[in-house]
Amino acid sequence: MRVTIADVAREAGVSKTTVSRVINFKGEVDGSTAERVREVIADLGYVPSSGAVGLARGSSRTVGMLVPSLTWPWMGEVLQGVVDTVEAADYGLLLFTCNRGSESVERFTTQVSARAFDGLVVVEPENTLDQLTVLHRSGLPIVLIDDRGHHPEFPSVVTTNHEGGASAARHLRAAGRTRPLVVTGPEHFGCVRERLAGFRSVLPTELVVDGDFTERRGRLAVEELLASGVEFDSVFAHNDISAAGVLRALRAAGRRVPEDIAVVGFDDIPMAEHTEPPLTTVHQPTRQMGEAAARLLLSRLGGTAVPDGPVVLPTELVVRRSAP
Amino acid sequence: MRVTIADVAREAGVSKTTVSRVINFKGEVDGSTAERVREVIADLGYVPSSGAVGLARGSSRTVGMLVPSLTWPWMGEVLQGVVDTVEAADYGLLLFTCNRGSESVERFTTQVSARAFDGLVVVEPENTLDQLTVLHRSGLPIVLIDDRGHHPEFPSVVTTNHEGGASAARHLRAAGRTRPLVVTGPEHFGCVRERLAGFRSVLPTELVVDGDFTERRGRLAVEELLASGVEFDSVFAHNDISAAGVLRALRAAGRRVPEDIAVVGFDDIPMAEHTEPPLTTVHQPTRQMGEAAARLLLSRLGGTAVPDGPVVLPTELVVRRSAP
């Protein structure tokens, strides 16, 4: 059977109140009494039931995290950042996904209130935004990790997509490239528009192909363009996966990278080091974004006011052989 | 303020007991009464507090998951498998890592009892095994996802490492390769020993280099061997990351893959499609392993007896250009 605070109290010959005080360092307790209680706790291997503590205190010392998918290549880093921060603060992390559309959203919304976690970190809240807004307004602290749109109603952590695109362009321009091709991501993503705008602010170009962040689209985009005789001396792909497709198509077509065509990606996922040639790319500080979001939420839970605007973490160009 | 069962009861003009019955479909409730209660619940937006329900029922409808790291390339798939299964059963998932050695293990062990989740899925419990054994013996249901060792005390999900190694060897042998090099993972991993034994059972070889699952070791192993004049016509690397290193070193040395040297990896992480050439590798059913582990745990929690031996999910050789 579970050891309860009552067992400890009985064994130590004190009241439950006193045991509670010792556990939570609250109020004055006689030194020797406290000592005795601590011994009994150790002897019995007593650990307070978090459920009961939560009920009594009205908070669960748990935060929720809602992600669209766990298999995206950079999600692990975000998760790790959140988990590390949350664990270090002795909170638990309840994980939810919404990869099955509205069904899972409904289920999640129910669980939200039910689970009674104290706050929520959300990654890219595309189709959950309405429900989240309701929850937020009804008092649930929420922090967004979001590189897609701007939701000023929420505290959030973002990265410098515009500057990231600009840095890619500056790098290519410095290398003497003048006719760049851009392979974008889905156009309704805010991050895509920003990366494109940033790039064009440095290196104006009309050679833009709508992509969808897949390897296949990156590959096909280049194949079609080459087939139709369009020439370009460099490619800026909006993520590393499609950059990998670009590299493959160029190799298949006998174009040398970077001699004939330089290629720059975005994200810096682990794969970027292992493409042929290794990929020059705009690094997203994914782990730090997770950490920052968790810190924001925790300090909000701790009663500290959170900054007004989004927390902005800078991207960084990582130069490898595909665009030296 | 939070809406409670008492609010619903008052508003509907019934007792809390009746509300509880309606919610949980327990016992007979008059049709119109139930209807009225349901309306009030909808009106008020009432959701039972999971903390309170857990306390009263003695179970939390939450399972824990303990992983060594969230950034390993195949971890996302495992997680997704577990989360999907757990969510479909209307359970919550509490996530823990132990990537900071003993400190985090201690913290975890405390949280275990405190969080009072009903059961636990553990991935590769290397240095937590002692604590887990204690917890398991004291009644916490635990399921292991474990390709490293065998812990018969626990229900577990494993994959066919021996057969996976053998299938790699059969494939190479069928292609006429007779002098394979094996680059292993850390030798204290059970999976490494099995992959090696399986491979050798088909294609005996003494040309074995101790690796550590990193790209660097894979690269250095090949560089050193080539420098010392040792010849081989194929490589079996114990994971895809080190296979990527092998490919890079071979390319740098001017050896053609697969013409001169064929390469086979293990895992089938997303990167395997994007190496040059794309990597032939032994696919691990990681997502299915996550699903199976979660199902095992849930049925155990539901009172169903779990199978005695480990649940074995087969590997599958995926043929790409590095070893056609």
Add this chain to the structure above:
DNA sequence: CTGAAAGCGCTTACAG
């Protein structure tokens, strides 16, 4: 410095 008692929001015998 310490304890009795109420309360957190549920469920579950028990009684009707």
Add this chain to the structure above:
DNA sequence: CTGAAAGCGCTTACAG
């Protein structure tokens, strides 16, 4: 078919 009451394991005024 329905409800009053006890209980789950804690915390927290309140009183001493």
